Amino acid sequence: xxxxxxxxxxxxxxxxxxxxxxxxxxxxxxxxxxxxxxxxxxxxxxxxxxxxxxxxxxxxxxxxxxxxxxxxxxxxxxxxxxxxxxxxxxxxxxxxxxxxxxxxxxxxxxxxxxxxxxxxxxxxxxxxxxxxxxxxxxxxxxxxxxxxxxxxxxxxxxxxxxxxxxxxxxxxxxxxxxxxxxxxxxxxxxxxxxxxxxx
Amino acid sequence: xxxxxxxxxxxxxxxxxxxxxxxxxxxxxxxxxxxxxxxxxxxxxxxxxxxxxxxxxxxxxxxxxxxxxxxxxxxxxxxxxxxxxxxxxxxxxxxxxxxxxxxxxxxxxxxxxxxxxxxxxxxxxxxxxxxxxxxxxxxx
Numbered sequence: 001x002x003x004x005x006x007x008x009x010x011x012x013x014x015x016x017x018x019x020x021x022x023x024x025x026x027x028x029x030x031x032x033x034x035x036x037x038x039x040x041x042x043x044x045x046x047x048x049x050x051x052x053x054x055x056x057x058x059x060x061x062x063x064x065x066x067x068x069x070x071x072x073x074x075x076x077x078x079x080x081x082x083x084x085x086x087x088x089x090x091x092x093x094x095x096x097x098x099x100x101x102x103x104x105x106x107x108x109x110x111x112x113x114x115x116x117x118x119x120x121x122x123x124x125x126x127x128x129x130x131x132x133x134x135x136x137x138x139x140x141x142x143x144x145x146x147x148x149x150x151x152x153x154x155x156x157x158x159x160x161x162x163x164x165x166x167x168x169x170x171x172x173x174x175x176x177x178x179x180x181x182x183x184x185x186x187x188x189x190x191x192x193x194x195x196x197x198x199x
Numbered sequence: 200x201x202x203x204x205x206x207x208x209x210x211x212x213x214x215x216x217x218x219x220x221x222x223x224x225x226x227x228x229x230x231x232x233x234x235x236x237x238x239x240x241x242x243x244x245x246x247x248x249x250x251x252x253x254x255x256x257x258x259x260x261x262x263x264x265x266x267x268x269x270x271x272x273x274x275x276x277x278x279x280x281x282x283x284x285x286x287x288x289x290x291x292x293x294x295x296x297x298x299x300x301x302x303x304x305x306x307x308x309x310x311x312x313x314x315x316x317x318x319x320x321x322x323x324x325x326x327x328x329x330x331x332x333x334x335x336x337x338x339x
Contacts, residue, residue, distance in 0.1 A: 073316065077309045080275055081301035086258075087276045160210075160277040192278070 036130040068152020076157040203284040210278025
């Protein structure tokens, strides 16, 4: 799994380490560090390609979410194996674990704020976001949710641990807000599968 | 010490993987039926343990032991179930099950986009790695 390190000045060293470690990939199991620029630009290329493939921006948002979902259902296993964490006691616990997830996989620590009174909704605020470095939205793309892949990742990962959540962006630095705010809402607990009966 | 056999179940009860090293007694039923039987029993034990426990059952069911063998059980929060039968001498096999999860299943199934997560595992590489891990463990 690729882990991002966002320090600029270390970029050369990291790129070197990256190529070095790729050459012996498989023999090492610890996490490989990679420079975030490489990741930023690869993600940019993906979004650009989707914009070419779909005429409708809403379709692009939907595809990003779907891809994120497919990543999330696998990424959760990596997260669990790495942190050894158990099931969540409550949604606050979940929020902290999601925060840890961002730390591990994107090298950033979003702040958890704006809890709803019922305790089933919170916001993740990103001051910096490796996905959107070097990105500017052109005028015809104002509907584009550039980071929509993250909402899919959260949905997929939480579904695998028996939780249905929904998330959406309420503020976006790309749309001239001061922070990027991702709202996460708990919907319901999913039940354990019962074994198939005798036919 | 001996490791007898290993079952891996998905969160919906599909048998993802089965392997045996030293199994003297055959169940006499098809693998499919055996897997169903095993999963059903685990499911029952799990709900039994969580209902009957007088205290908060933090990790739930860990293992059971008969006069001849011990069944070790590891369930991840994502519902993946690892079941390993050993003789009674093997203790503290959770570490081995964790390793199986984080060093073999994660690396060679989850990170292999060609492996579907809810279907029996076909990957040869995965089979080799499981075999190597088990054979090199101190319990084998």
